[in-house]
Amino acid sequence: MAATSLNAPNAPLLQKTHQTHVFLKPISTIPCQTSAKRFSISCSATTQDRLSVQSQSQDRVFNFAAGPATLPENVLLKAQSELYNWHGSGMSVMEMSHRGKDFRSIIEKAEADLRSLLNIPENYAVLFLQGGATTQFAAVPLNLCAPGDSVDYLVTGSWGDKAFKEAKKYCNPKVIWSGKSENYVRVPSFDGLELNPNAKYLHICANETIYGVEFKDYPVPCNPNGVLVADMSSNFCSKPVDVTKFGLIYAGAQKNVGPSGVCIVIVRKDLLGNAQEITPVMLDYKIHADNNSLYNTPPCYGIYMCGLVFEDLLKQGGLEEVEKKNHKKAGILYNAIDESKGFYRCPVEKSVRSMMNVPFTLEKSELEAEFLKEAEKEKMVQLKGHRSVGGMRASIYNAMPLAGVEKLVAFMKDFQAKHA
Ligand code: PMP
Numbered sequence: 001m002a003a004t005s006l007n008a009p010n011a012p013l014l015q016k017t018h019q020t021h022v023f024l025k026p027i028s029t030i031p032c033q034t035s036a037k038r039f040s041i042s043c044s045a046t047t048q049d050r051l052s053v054q055s056q057s058q059d060r061v062f063n064f065a066a067g068p069a070t071l072p073e074n075v076l077l078k079a080q081s082e083l084y085n086w087h088g089s090g091m092s093v094m095e096m097s098h099r100g101k102d103f104r105s106i107i108e109k110a111e112a113d114l115r116s117l118l119n120i121p122e123n124y125a126v127l128f129l130q131g132g133a134t135t136q137f138a139a140v141p142l143n144l145c146a147p148g149d150s151v152d153y154l155v156t157g158s159w160g161d162k163a164f165k166e167a168k169k170y171c172n173p174k175v176i177w178s179g180k181s182e183n184y185v186r187v188p189s190f191d192g193l194e195l196n197p198n199a200k201y202l203h204i205c206a207n208e209t210i211y212g213v214e215f216k217d218y219p220v221p222c223n224p225n226g227v228l229v230a231d232m233s234s235n236f237c238s239k240p241v242d243v244t245k246f247g248l249i250y251a252g253a254q255k256n257v258g259p260s261g262v263c264i265v266i267v268r269k270d271l272l273g274n275a276q277e278i279t280p281v282m283l284d285y286k287i288h289a290d291n292n293s294l295y296n297t298p299p300c301y302g303i304y305m306c307g308l309v310f311e312d313l314l315k316q317g318g319l320e321e322v323e324k325k326n327h328k329k330a331g332i333l334y335n336a337i338d339e340s341k342g343f344y345r346c347p348v349e350k351s352v353r354s355m356m357n358v359p360f361t362l363e364k365s366e367l368e369a370e371f372l373k374e375a376e377k378e379k380m381v382q383l384k385g386h387r388s389v390g391g392m393r394a395s396i397y398n399a400m401p402l403a404g405v406e407k408l409v410a411f412m413k414d415f416q417a418k419h420a
Contacts, residue, residue, distance in 0.1 A: 060073070061379040061380065061381045062379060062380045062381070062400070062401075062403075062404035062407060062408070063381055063382055063400075064380065064381065064382045064383050064393070064394045064395050064396070064400070064404075064408070065382035065395060066209050066210075066234070066255070066357060066382075066386070066393060066395040067209070067233075067234065067252070067255040067260070067395070067397075068255075068259060068260050069254065069255050069256075069395055069397050069399070070397065070399045070400055071258070071309070071399050072309065072312050072398070073399075074312060075305070075308045075309055075312050075399075078308055079304075079305060079308060087102070089102050093106065093300060093301050093304045094300065094301045096300065098294055098297050098298055098300050099294065104294075106300075106303065106304050106307055107128065107292070107293065107294070107298070107303055107307075109307055109311075110128070110303055110304070110306055110307030110310055111126045111128075113307065113310035113311055113313075113314055114126060114237075114264070114306075114310050116314060116318075117310055117313055117318060117319055118237070118240070118241060118243055118266070118319070119240075119243065120243050120266060121243065121244060123268060123269050123270070124243060124267060124268055124269065125265075125266070125267050125269050125285070125289040126264065126265075126266055127264065127265040127266075127267065127285060127289060127293050128262055128263075128264060128293040128298055128299070128303050128306070129263045129264070129265055129293065129298075130261060130262070130263065130282075130298070130299055131263060131282070131283075132252045132260070132263050133159075133231055133233045133250055133251065133252040133263055134162070134166075135263065135283065136231070136250040136263060136265065137162060137163040137166035137167065138166050138169070138170065138283065139265075139279075139283040139285065140163075140167070140201070140203070140229055140248065140250070141166075141167040141169075141170040141171045141173070142170050142275055142276050142278070142279040142283055142284075143267075143271070143272070143274070143275045143276075143279065143283070143284065143285045143286075144200055144201050144227070144229070144247070144271060144274075145170075145200040145201070145276075146171070146274075146276065147170065147171060147276060148171070148172055149171045149172060149200045150171070150172050150173075150174065150196050150198050150199050150200065151167060151171055151173045151174070151196075151200050151201050151202075151203065152173070152174055152176045152195055152196050152199040152201070152202045152203065152221070153173050153174065153175050153176065153202075153203045154175075154176055154177050154193070154202065154203070154204050154219065155175050155177065155178040155179065155180065155205075156179050156184060156186075156187050156204070156205060156208050156211070156213045156215075157179070157184045157205055157208025157209075157210055157211040157213055158184070158208070158210055158211070158388065159208055159209065159210070159231060160203070160204065160205040160208065160231070161178070161180070163203055163205065163231060164203070167203070170276065171200075173203075174196060174199075176193055176194055176195060176196070176202075177193060179213070183211075183347065184208060184210075184211040184213055185211070185213065185347050185348050185349055186213065186348070186349040186352055187213060187215055187216075187349075187352045190217075190219040190220075193219060195219075195221060195223075196222070196223070197222050197223050198223055198226075199222075199223050199226050200223070200225075200226055200227075201221065201226055201227045201228070201229045201247060201248075202219060202221040202226060202227075202228050202229065203229045203230075203231075204218070204219070204228070204229070204230050204231070205230070205233075206218075206230045206231065206232045206235055207232065207233075207234045207235035207238075207354050207356055207357070208234075208354070208357075209233065209234040209255070209357050209386075210357070210359075210386040210388060210389060211359060211389065212346070212348050212353060212354040212356075212358055212359040213348055213349075213352050213353075213354060214235060214352055214353065214354040214355060214356070215230075215352070216351065216352060218230070218245055220245075227246065227247020227248065227268070227271065228245060228246045228247060229246065229247055229248045229250075230246055230248075230249050230250075231250055231251070232249050232250065233250070233251045233252040233255060234255045234256070234354075234356050234357060234395075234397075235256070235355065235356050236249075236251035236253075236255070236256050236257060236264070237256050237257055237309075237310075237313060237319060237322070237398065238256055238319075238322065238323065238326050238355060238356055238397070238398055239319055239322065239323035239326065239355070240318075240319040241319075243266060246266075246268075247267070247268050247271055248265065248267045248268065248271065249265070249266040249267075250263060250264065250265045251263065251264050253302060253305075253306050255356070255395070255397050256309075256397045256398050256399075257306050257309045257310070258303075258305040258306035258309055259301075259305050261299040261302040262299050262302035262303055262305075264306070265285060265288075267285055267289070269289070271285075272285055272286040272289055273286045282296070309399075322398055323355075325398075326355045326356070326396070326398065327355060328402065329396050329400065329402055329405040330354075330355040330356075330358065330396060332405055332406065332409055333358050333394060333396065333405055333408065333409060334346065334350075334353060334358065336409040336412055336413065337360050337412075340412070340416055342363050343362065343363050343364075343416045343419075343420060344360045344361070344362060344363070344412060344416070345360060345361050345362075346360045346361075347359070347361070355396075356395060356396060356397055357393055357394075357395045357396075358394045358395075358396060359389065359391060359392065359393045360391060360392050360393075360394075361385075361390070361391035361392065362391070362392070364419065365390075365391075367415075367419055368390075368391070368392070371383075371392065371415060372384055372392075374411070375408075378407070378411055380404070380407065380408055380411065382395075383408075
């Protein structure tokens with residue numbers, strides 16, 4: 001590529017972009033797709049550049065937050081390189097009309113890439129919505145049933161519980177099983193479940209972000225006309241999923257696939273069109289499906305970011321490969337906990353431990369504050385457990401590198417050696 005022209009009107013800014021962009025990553029992995037028409041950016045780095053690579057990378061922490069959460073570094077860099085002038089359009093994605101051809105190409109590619117990642121069949125609509133997963137707690141019953149209809153909720157954590165409570169306003173939900181009395185440490189055997197034969201849907205939270213309980217297999221509704229509905233907010237795109245087992249999947253983006261502000265809904269098309277009369281237009285899935293998620297102004301930049309993440313996941317080899325990496329990361333962290341002779345403890349039943357959110361406690365709970373402080377000094381942040389459960393929680397979503405988990409494990413062993 002030609003070197004940046006310093007005579008270009010925006011040269012100083014570009015130089016800056018060039019520096020922060022190029023210097024963050026080893027040269028071979030720098031995305032160089034900057035296709036600005038007015039100038040191009042050199043991707044060759046000097047020795048001095050390499051020094052900057054180190055210092056810039058050191059500025060980033062390992063962020064174990066549950067969401068908003070860490071995003072893939074190369075995605076951030078690509079977004080940075082395209083921020084000011086997307087593909088030579090002369091504007092950033094944030095400034096584009098959502099109805100123009102440029103944004104349409106972005107949302108269409110995001111949808112197509114998500115469809116290939118999850119192998120989503122044509123008879124399912126993919127919607128990019130707002131309002132978070134919390135809004136879907138209401139939208140799901142409003143769209144899938146009439147006011148008096150029965151629906152089942154299998155509650156394995158506080159998100160499932162919140163979804164159930166919201167559904168009470170719009171239909172007749174029943175908790176067919178709750179792990180609350182045991183502090184949400186397991187998923188029940190599906191054989192013994194008392195499913196309602198008339199339930200319009202069975203709702204699960206595929207991965208309970210706070211308690212770290214993840215379904216490894218899925219129950220089947222006993223009503224042949226009923227459907228399985230899953231909140232996949234915190235394990236979306238972390239592994240392959242057979243979408244055809246579900247009538248509807250929803251997921252807030254801010255854990256695995258993008259920034260907050262986007263909520264993705266995947267819904268079987270034959271379920272659309274029966275929303276309750278009181279359904280606000282913004283919660284009516286059919287309206288969004290009929291308008292390709294462009295009924296009103298969508299969260300354009302967030303959708304663009306999700307698109308970059310989907311592209312990145314495909315480049316990694318798709319969700320089979322992503323799952324292997326996640327399995328490895330979770331494995332070494334759970335092993336470290338289990339082999340600590342009780343110094344650390346994860347209360348969740350082994351067979352349903354989450355690959356994404358790893359909650360653990362310290363035997364000596366008085367050391368928790370020090371653990372967090374010391375970890376932060378080592379640039380490992382957001383390890384505090386959710387306020388409702390305490391302890392620690394390491395969220396190790398797709399974008400958490402193996403190096404981050406290895407560093408955490410080494411730190412935990414070291415901390416134990418000092419305090420055992
Ligand atoms: N469901 C799950 C599993 C979650 O983890 C969260 C957020 N942490 C929500 C629902 C609520 O999502 P939002 O804040 O996007 O409404």
